[in-house]
Amino acid sequence: MTLEKNFSPAAIETRWYSHWEEKGLFRPARDDAEPFTIVNPPPNVTGSLHIGHALDNTLQDIIIRHERMKGKDALWVVGTDHAGIATQMVVERQLNAKQQKRTDFTRDEFVSKVWEWKEESGGTITGQLRRLGCSMDWSNERFTMDEGFTRAVTKVFVDLYNKGLLYRDKRLVNWDPGLKxxxxxxxxxxxxxxxxxxxxxxxxxxxxxxxxxxxxxxxxxxxxxxxxxxxxxxxxxxxxxxxxxxxxxxxxxxxxxxxxxxxxxxxxxxxxxxxxxxxxxxxxxxxxxxxxxxxxxxxxxxxxxxxxxxxxxxxxxxxxxxxxxxxxxxxxxxxxxxxxxxxxxxxxxxxxxxxxxxxxWLTDQWYVDAETLAQPAIEAVKSGKIEIVPKSWEKTYFNWMENIQPWCVSRQLWWGHRIPAWFDTDGKVYVAEDETAAQALAGEGVTLTRDEDVLDTWFSSALWPFATIGWPEETTDLKRHYPGDLLISGFDILFFWDARMAMQGIEFMGDVPWHRLYLHGLVRADDGSKMSKSKGNVVDPLGLIDEYGADALRFFMAAMESQGRDIKMDKKRVEGYRNFATKLWNAARFCEANGIGASDTLKAPEASLPVNRWIISEVVETLETLDKALTDLRFDAAANTIYHFVWDRFCDWYLELIKPEMQGDNADETRKVAGWVLDQIIVMLHPFMPFITEELWHSMAADKGGRTYDLIVAKWPDPRANVDAEAKAEIDWIIKLVSGVRAAKVELNIPPGAKMTAHVRDGDTDLMARIERQKAALDRVGRLEHVTADKAPDGAAAQIVVDGATYVLPLEGVIDIAAEKARLNKAMEGVMKEAKSLEGRLSNANFVERAKPEAVEKARADHADKTAEAERLQAALARLG
Incomplete structure (x- = not known):
């Protein structure tokens, strides 16, 4: 297999997702492995993927893929919520379009029509989650109106009633006169x-x-x-x-x-x-x-x-x-x-x-004694059995839970879990799991009428962590995967879903439903405002996937997810991460063209060259930082760690520095190390960008007969190597020296490819030995033709200081010094003039107080840019002497 010249996300995404799902790789059989469990906030069966779903599910997928690659029995519970009001409205609108209404049918007939709609149209969002790359356990997909789930809901209602924790009362409710x-x-x-x-x-x-x-x-x-x-x-x-x-x-x-x-x-x-x-x-x-x-x-x-x-x-x-x-x-x-x-x-x-x-509106409804149920859930957070991340949300959690009101759980709908309660002619209520049991409670000959109401959908979804894996039956999954390890959700459902799961889980399972609760912010429009259809600023994640690929959108979500902050939508950043994927693709093509293929070892290869020892050290440090960031749920730090390693260290420096070695005595070592490093990149990047990495994983192994297993179930990196301080110091020195030379060329308008000579001041014998070892790299990458300890000739020169030594780069014959001084002075005058003008505007109280905030902010940013540019020009003039 040869990589195509251009990276095309659409060409690989559907193919790889179908492959993973058909082979059952989202839930590989690992009965003896350590379990790891997350439950997906069940989207409404009527829903379609919005940008909040894209964030929430991307974060979950990063974690589950990471844990799966670490060898765990990773279960990501998936399913949809029956969404009582929303679903009933959808079906009623369809009836209205035919000049029909709900009351033209019996209750059972109407519910049958809802089930028909669900079978035909109720799976839209699950297909869209697949497009995002979500590696959920689809083989055990659940629905809150499944037979087994309904049995769990009924049992919880009856048990709460019998414990005195659920009752009927006359209280005020939010009454919707349209929906009644x-x-x-x-x-x-x-x-x-x-x-x-x-x-x-x-x-x-x-x-x-x-x-x-x-x-x-x-x-x-x-x-x-x-x-x-x-x-x-x-x-x-x-x-x-x-x-x-x-x-x-x-x-x-x-x-x-x-x-x-x-x-x-x-x-x-x-x-x-x-x-x-x-x-x-x-x-x-x-x-x-x-x-x-x-x-x-x-x-x-x-x-x-x-x-x-x-x-x-x-x-x-x-x-x-x-x-x-x-x-x-x-x-x-x-x-x-x-x-x-x-x-x-x-x-x-x-x-x-x-x-x-x-x-x-004052009406009779069913209520749960939330105050009593809340006490153990409060203690679970106080004791640390549940860790809330970020910790700043604890105060909000306690404030709501300690002042919690009775929870109204009845709804006046036809679609949903029918309340298991029957009334006799005197209004006395009998709560039981079915009508036979209710009749037994009432006695023979007593006429019973079932409660017309259904349960709030939040009531059933509160059982999600245990009802989805078999409860009330004692299933194997229930024993292994309850409690879960992590819940990721938006902060906006902290009370409506998260807290209620904590209450019901502790009440019915005797333990918390998960040990950690991560609350992320909202995805806002690019100006920071809340997205809404009325404002016309809603961003469709599927449109972004069509334009930039799922990997780019996922990486954007991770890189922008900073604990405790909302995310500002920025299509340019998404485009930038598409470019990042292309950069990796091109790096893989370079490797392929130079005989660098997949590695066959987890352990880092033996290496003698400093550049190879350095890149192995970089992998070790990157892996350590990445693992810690993921453990701490610092998604932004994790994404930025792998991003900078791939772009800066591997692509921009390592691949350039090894070019001279590809034809030398150490070519075999270099190819082995480069192939191993590319493998580590592909594995570390997989949780964030699953599609391109799976494609590269197989493509890079083509010359070895292909991989015998898929990346999604590959092992997480284990280099078994230490950081080589000596090699790091040497290559970091090259990077600083070459970067300094390049910066000086930009400042002095010297063509990037111009060859130069450097004269070293204050260099010792160790430095000169290092220069001798790296002269090929300094020539090829730094365009330094000669680096010598000889005294520099008199005249204009650029000076670069690296690690205490000064490198003097004579400029005579390289540029027209007089013309360059004139150019820099003219540029300096223009920049200073603009900076002074901006300074005048910013010192004007009328402008600062009356102008739009964004205009003031732009003026400040422009002033900072001009000031920095002036400093760069001044430094360039100083280099010319």
Whole structure:
């Protein structure tokens, strides 16, 4: 096999992925090996790959490939989430396109249609994960509605109920009137909207005056149950305990004290609607109202309905909430009780899927006692059984877990895990794993009706680390691979998924679900803003793969992933890593053309030449740094370590330095070492760039009959060599000297290929011996024709200091010194003029304070560039004397 002249990612990616998967190489049989386990955050079955998925899964794949190559029984659990709301919406939209709706069908018929959709269209994202190169255990792919997974979900619900950790209660929820279901906080998007702040007067019941309140939702006054003032607010001390007679309804409600009322905000008095506001719900409870007594004025579609006291006038009933708002304001104004209307920006909650304004709604739902379950999960982090990386996230974790609220786990949908609860005609509930068991609890002859609701998808996905590998059965995988070693997730699901897995894992398995939790940031647009479809700044990872290849995108993700920071999308950087892949490809082609092939040994070859001993030392140091970075989950450090070794050390220096050796007495040694080093590069780079490395792994071994095994299951490097300090010192000296010569040529406008002579000052016999050994490399790579200890001739010269010795490079006859001085002086004048102009702008307070931040930042960067350029020009003039 001969490498093609040009590197083409598309030509190799599909071929190698199919090969790995067909041969079962993502989960090779290693029953006796040390297990290593990660679980993939299950993407929604309706989803497609977005840039956040690309980051999350790239990081996981780097780790799993690294651990697999270290010989471990590496399991990457994969599957998809049934995504209750999202999936039901997709299928309902398809029905709507046919002029049908969900309620035209029975529940079972509709669920059958969802399963049909899932089989036909529900695997889009899994195909896209393959394009990214994710080496998941597809042979055991799971789905949260699988039969086995459903059995686990049902058992957890029943067991939690029987332990008193799951119960039914009347509380406020985020109600989506469009979807007609409760939704989680994660599914609520708060948007700033221009709105109003209405100030009303509520008359006192005894006719002695009134009290002023303000609200952004006037319609809710139809269900007001109190007015609250702060206990220390002396303005209202005489009113506390009195009754207010509400406009429109005429309901008498008390004035109560509660610290929720802020004396500094508005009038200091607030209307309390416990059935329609989360804060008011708590105030209402403190005031003595039981949730069952709290008034509800809206139905499931957010239309006005009659409260239990029957005081809402008939002409308000069945009105949309926003129409009712206008009617309430008009009625209060007509009574002369409207004091003022302010324009105000309102933080308005919207359902992220329905785009409907979310309504806090009082309803009966199922809740998990999260406070009790949270205690062991808190202790697990405090004790170090779970390590959170970066550690800075611990404070956030503790803050949320220590103030956790009951977890609403029921949803008013048809698609999902049906709640295993049955009611008799009196409303008594029987929770059991199936209807037969529920009937046995209720007794013969008792008519039972099953709960219509399904479970929140986060409830089932909280079981992911153990339900995916067999629980409640005692499978071999469960024994070997629980608890897992690592979870990688975005910080945005720390509470909704990560913390809940910790709680459920400890409760049902008696141990944490994983020992380390790595939280990465968001991928943002290139200007640092959050990506959103409305802004039009969303980047499609599949488009980047089409343009630059999966390897380049993966390497970008790793190189930019710095603990605790978000990533700014930068297509130029992705392109740069495509160029990096091309650089490696061309280096492999050079090796191929010069008879350098694959190595047949893990151990570093024996080497006598300093350049070969040096590169082996570089491999040893690179490997040590790389392993530590991956162990510490410093993806940026790991990527940059291998990048600089490949580009700087191997390609730019080693391959250049060995060219003179390829025809000499040490050619065989050099070919062996070069082939071994290229092998180490291919292996170390594989977790980051799996496709190009697998291609090179096989191509470079073509002259030896090909590899008998694939790179994905090759052994991680084990050089069994020490760092050779003497060789490192010698080659590092060459690099510094040649770099100095090249820099001087650039500064003095000397052609790169011009041959020069160097006269050494302050050099000892060891240095001159080194120069003699390396004269071929200095001539070929440094273009130093002669390096001598003779005194340099008088006249202009460039001087380079390396390791205490000075190298004088005469310039007479190399360049026109007078013309070069004139050129440098002219360039210096221009640069200084620009620098002075920029300095003037930056010292102008008006510019700094009023200009756009990016303009000020650019001016500062330009000033720094011009100042540095002036220093370079000054140094060049100094070299000319």
């Amino acid at each position: 279901t409760a939704i989680s906080d994660l599914e609520v998007e708060t948007v700033e909207k221009n709105g109003k702040f209405w100030h009303f007067k509520y008359p006192l019941g005894d006719g002695s005056g009134s009290i002023s309140v303000a609200t952004t939702r006037p319609e809710t006054m139809l269900a007001d149950m109190a007015v609250a003032v702060h206990p220390s607010d002396e303005r209202y001390a005489d009113m506390v305990g009195k009754m207010v007679k509400l406009p429109i309804t005429g309901r008498l409600v008390p004035i109560v004290t509660d610290e929720h009322a802020d004396p500094e905000l508005g009038s200091g008095a607030v209307k309390i609607t416990p059935g329609h506001d989360f804060n008011d719900f708590e105030v209402g409870k403190r005031a003595g109202f039981a949730p069952a007594e709290m008034l509800n004025m809206l139905d499931a579609e957010a239309k006005v309905c009659q409260t239990s006291d029957g005081l809402i006038p008939e002409d308000y009933l069945a009105m949309d909430r926003f129409d009712a708002r206008k009617k309430v304001v008009a009625a209060i104004e007509a009574e002369g009780l409207l004091e003022n209307i302010e324009d105000r920006v309102i933080q308005t909650p919207y359902g992220d899927r329905s785009n409907e304004v979310i309504e806090p």
